[in-house]
Amino acid sequence: MSTDTQEEDQGGGVSFEDRYGVTPAEADHDTLLRMIEDMFTEGLKTQLEPFPETDREFSKLLDDLRELDVNDLRQKLIISGWKLSPHGEDEMRCQECMYFLVHKRWCDLPELDLPAEPEWWCRLWRI
Amino acid sequence: MANLLWLQGGACSGNTMSFLNAEEPSACDLVTDFGINVLWQPSLGLELGDNVKSILEKCISGEIQLDIFVFEGTVINAPDGTGEWNRFCGEPMKNWVKKLCDAAQYVVAIGDCATWGGIPATAPNPSDSEGLQFLKRAKGGALGENFVSKSGLPVINIPGCPAHPDWVTQILVAVASGRGGDLTLDEFQRPKTFFSSFTQTGCTRNMHFAYKVSTTAFGQRKGCLFYDLGCRGPMTHSPCNRILWNRQSSKTRAGMPCLGCTEPEFPFFDLAPGTVFKTQTVMGVPKDLPTGVDKKGYMKLTAAAKNASPAWAEEDIFVV
Numbered sequence A: 001m002s003t004d005t006q007e008e009d010q011g012g013g014v015s016f017e018d019r020y021g022v023t024p025a026e027a028d029h030d031t032l033l034r035m036i037e038d039m040f041t042e043g044l045k046t047q048l049e050p051f052p053e054t055d056r057e058f059s060k061l062l063d064d065l066r067e068l069d070v071n072d073l074r075q076k077l078i079i080s081g082w083k084l085s086p087h088g089e090d091e092m093r094c095q096e097c098m099y100f101l102v103h104k105r106w107c108d109l110p111e112l113d114l115p116a117e118p119e120w121w122c123r124l125w126r127i
Numbered sequence B: 001m002a003n004l005l006w007l008q009g010g011a012c013s014g015n016t017m018s019f020l021n022a023e024e025p026s027a028c029d030l031v032t033d034f035g036i037n038v039l040w041q042p043s044l045g046l047e048l049g050d051n052v053k054s055i056l057e058k059c060i061s062g063e064i065q066l067d068i069f070v071f072e073g074t075v076i077n078a079p080d081g082t083g084e085w086n087r088f089c090g091e092p093m094k095n096w097v098k099k100l101c102d103a104a105q106y107v108v109a110i111g112d113c114a115t116w117g118g119i120p121a122t123a124p125n126p127s128d129s130e131g132l133q134f135l136k137r138a139k140g141g142a143l144g145e146n147f148v149s150k151s152g153l154p155v156i157n158i159p160g161c162p163a164h165p166d167w168v169t170q171i172l173v174a175v176a177s178g179r180g181g182d183l184t185l186d187e188f189q190r191p192k193t194f195f196s197s198f199t200q201t202g203c204t205r206n207m208h209f210a211y212k213v214s215t216t217a218f219g220q221r222k223g224c225l226f227y228d229l230g231c232r233g234p235m236t237h238s239p240c241n242r243i244l245w246n247r248q249s250s251k252t253r254a255g256m257p258c259l260g261c262t263e264p265e266f267p268f269f270d271l272a273p274g275t276v277f278k279t280q281t282v283m284g285v286p287k288d289l290p291t292g293v294d295k296k297g298y299m300k301l302t303a304a305a306k307n308a309s310p311a312w313a314e315e316d317i318f319v320v
């Protein structure tokens, strides 16, 4: 589904490699974190709704994520509804999510597999 | 000497295969050390055709004392309640089952199919299958709610898909050696000695359950299988992590979720796509929480446990 240009594009037509010297697949924890934060600072909007209420809906999002190129970080964040703050009335956040490794500060959901911070959230959250 | 007769209805023979793998005691020990005389068994019996029929008739008439009648597989009622889809020795199996159960001192149902219908009785249940005294969670089944065998006990249910071989042989020995009266059964007529604890009891992943670290792929050493892969260990009554399979392992030790095969609802959610090997959630919270835990308590516990979890809980460690 992604073209070669999209894979490398971190937004604004500049490739990840040009800007950070590495692609997302090669990047270490800190660089990935920077890539994510920079995209949000530069106005990235992700798809926060609808929250997958059933397992079918949840699996559908996973299927969409599986189809992405490993370097298509932008779409990964958009599809998963990534957000750099807690979400909703219940203040849902990575800290309580089943996929969050608190010590590694990492989202262990294989389809995401990205650095995450305790106060962040995405719509694949589950407890 | 206790005479044992074993028949199969709507079944895959998995429980016979499991039984033949028993080790403590083994199927041979039953005969040589515990005085069980196997009148006939589908995989062991030498007789064929009319000779089998003659054994059944003699058991029913009392000419041969039938001490233990073991049934594996569902009682098939299709089509239209006749049971003709499963004929055996010249008549529907369901008729033999009824007559033999009335003649037997003890009746033992082995495996989910015989206990509560199991996979064959899953919707739309084309063979109109049921268990001996249950259909899923509902009492009744082929023999009716009030059935008791000559010993005064209802059907002894040893569920599982298949049942662990040692659950089978140990119960058969208890009955054959005159200790059947000591058996205490739970509300689903399962021997309490095996089915009071949970699959989770003795699971090597308990610490990961406590610290809320998830296994996210089959066979992973890290984590607990409850959160993502649908492990039913905390809600399933079985001794699978106390009496190990092949004496050395269990599903959860091998990185495979418990499917809850000793419970009447198995297979859960009628095997709808996406329900197997996946924790069912509503708005991100598991639909089925561990027995005795409510949603509010679960959420509080999760927050506290994640905060307190040590770094090693996130490492890939040996849990076998």
Ligand code: SF4
Binding pocket: A093, A094, A097, A098, A099, A100, A106, A107, A108, A109, A112, A116, A120, A121, A122, A123, A124, A125, A126
């Ligand atoms: S799945 Fe979403 S909420 Fe959960 S840890 Fe990953 S990013 Fe955070």
Ligand code: SF4
Binding pocket: B199, B200, B201, B203, B204, B205, B206, B207, B209, B224, B225, B226, B231, B232, B233, B234, B252, B258
């Ligand atoms: S793997 Fe299953 S049985 Fe083991 S601790 Fe986790 S939920 Fe319980």
Ligand code: SF4
Binding pocket: B160, B161, B199, B236, B237, B238, B240, B250, B251, B252, B257, B258, B259, B260, B261, B262
């Ligand atoms: S671990 Fe669960 S599914 Fe497996 S045999 Fe035991 S009770 Fe059945």
